[in-house]
Amino acid sequence: MISFLEEWSFFGGSILLILIGLYGVITKRNLIKILIGLSLMDTGVNVLLVSLGYVENGNAPILTSIIKNNSGAFVDPVPQALVLTAIVIGIAILALGLAVTIKIYEKYGTLDISKIRGLKW
Amino acid sequence: MKFRNILALILIFILGFIILQAFNISPEEGQLVINKFGEAEIENRTAQLYINKSVNSNNEKVVFAESNNLESGSANIVTSVIANYRSLDTLGEVTVLFLAATGLAAVLYTNKKKKRNFIVDEASLILKTGVKILFPLLILAGAYIFIHGHLTPGGGFQGGAVIATAFLLKFLADREYKLAEHKLKIVEVLAGVSFVGLGLYALFTEGSFLANFLQTGTVGTLFSAGIIPLIYLSIGLKVGAELTSIISNLIEV
Numbered sequence: 270m271i272s273f274l275e276e277w278s279f280f281g282g283s284i285l286l287i288l289i290g291l292y293g294v295i296t297k298r299n300l301i302k303i304l305i306g307l308s309l310m311d312t313g314v315n316v317l318l319v320s321l322g323y324v325e326n327g328n329a330p331i332l333t334s335i336i337k338n339n340s341g342a343f344v345d346p347v348p349q350a351l352v353l354t355a356i357v358i359g360i361a362i363l364a365l366g367l368a369v370t371i372k373i374y375e376k377y378g379t380l381d382i383s384k385i386r387g388l389k390w
Numbered sequence: 391m392k393f394r395n396i397l398a399l400i401l402i403f404i405l406g407f408i409i410l411q412a413f414n415i416s417p418e419e420g421q422l423v424i425n426k427f428g429e430a431e432i433e434n435r436t437a438q439l440y441i442n443k444s445v446n447s448n449n450e451k452v453v454f455a456e457s458n459n460l461e462s463g464s465a466n467i468v469t470s471v472i473a474n475y476r477s478l479d480t481l482g483e484v485t486v487l488f489l490a491a492t493g494l495a496a497v498l499y500t501n502k503k504k505k506r507n508f509i510v511d512e513a514s515l516i517l518k519t520g521v522k523i524l525f526p527l528l529i530l531a532g533a534y535i536f537i538h539g540h541l542t543p544g545g546g547f548q549g550g551a552v553i554a555t556a557f558l559l560k561f562l563a564d565r566e567y568k569l570a571e572h573k574l575k576i577v578e579v580l581a582g583v584s585f586v587g588l589g590l591y592a593l594f595t596e597g598s599f600l601a602n603f604l605q606t607g608t609v610g611t612l613f614s615a616g617i618i619p620l621i622y623l624s625i626g627l628k629v630g631a632e633l634t635s636i637i638s639n640l641i642e643v
Contacts, residue, residue: 275427275428276426276427276428277427279427280413280427284406284409285406287409288402291402292402295394295401296395320427321424321425322430322432323427323428324428324429324430324432325428325429329543330441330466331465331466332454332465332466332609332610333610334454334455336454337453338451338452338454339441339442339452340451342432343437343467344430345430346437346468347435347436347437347440349468350468350471350476353468353547354472354479354480354483357547357629358487360487360633361486361487361489361490361491364490364491364494364636365490365494368494368497369497371498371640372497372498
């Protein structure tokens with residue numbers, strides 16, 4: 270059971286996060302909840318990318334006074350660099366989405382997408 | 391349970407099944423598959439070149455506080471990927487953040503003063519006093535994180551986020567707090583121009599955009615890694631200013 274969790278909590282869990290976020294985006298009607306779903310999908314993708322580069326008992330890819338040379342086991346630094354980019358882009362998208370949500374609320378007085386004129390689901 | 395929810399569940403199960411298939415492909419000769427968890431083969435990946443700092447040279451051994459004049463002198467390998475090997479990507483990323491901040495300001499722009507249609511209680515004494523003590527310390531912590539980005543975990547984006555947090559606390563503590571928007575813009579523009587300026591200077595002296603034109607020094611000392619600390623300084627100030635302007639725009643609606 271523990272080994273199953275160790276092996277699948279990162280791959281399976283991150284895919285589960287992506288799917289939960291997608292379910293929220295599809296079924297919820299509140300714009301804030303849709304944005305939460307998008308943010309969950311974002312997090313899931315990030316966790317999946319980082320866990321693809323994991324090495325058993327690997328260290329963080331930083332040379333320090335304890336890990337003095339590059340022969341020790343490091344985890345893959347490239348996915349971490351990519352995920353750092355993805356997090357920042359995710360924040361930018363979330364902020365822009367919230368701004369549009371504020372404007373929609375000012376114009377229509379509701380956050381329910383089924384009550385906004387011109388959008389039918 | 392509505393029909394729409396059941397449809398969504400079915401769609402999600404199909405999608406999850408398809409994604410999981412990617413982990414079950416049995417490898418054929420010379421085919422690349424996804425490794426099992428915890429068994430990533432770093433030796434066969436590009437990452438090994440970055441760890442050895444030997445993309446353009448033949449370097450095998452990097453020793454902390456001994457090796458000098460390496461290809462990229464940063465002790466933090468993630469930083470050397472972000473701010474040296476792939477700094478053009480980082481320039482694009484900063485541009486995306488800048489566009490998002492500008493777009494947010496454009497979407498939320500109103501030229502008539504609205505009065506708030508909700509009443510905000512004044513912040514408690516604990517929050518007010520705590521912010522007074524914490525504000526300079528948070529700015530200091532953010533600056534430390536992005537100046538030491540090539541030595542310790544962290545970097546420009548993280549330090550910028552910490553600086554924006556300091557301003558968020560200030561907004562929470564004082565409801566009437568107004569930001570000097572044009573000063574923020576000056577910081578942002580100067581940081582962005584210095585990032586591009588470093589790249590252009592490298593283009594004229596070294597022949598490629600954002601190449602490292604300084605001595606990389608000894609791994610693990612503060613004045614090492616060439617232009618990486620300079621790039622991270624500009625990124626940190628720029629990200630801090632942009633996130634602060636996002637917060638101030640969202641809070642003043």
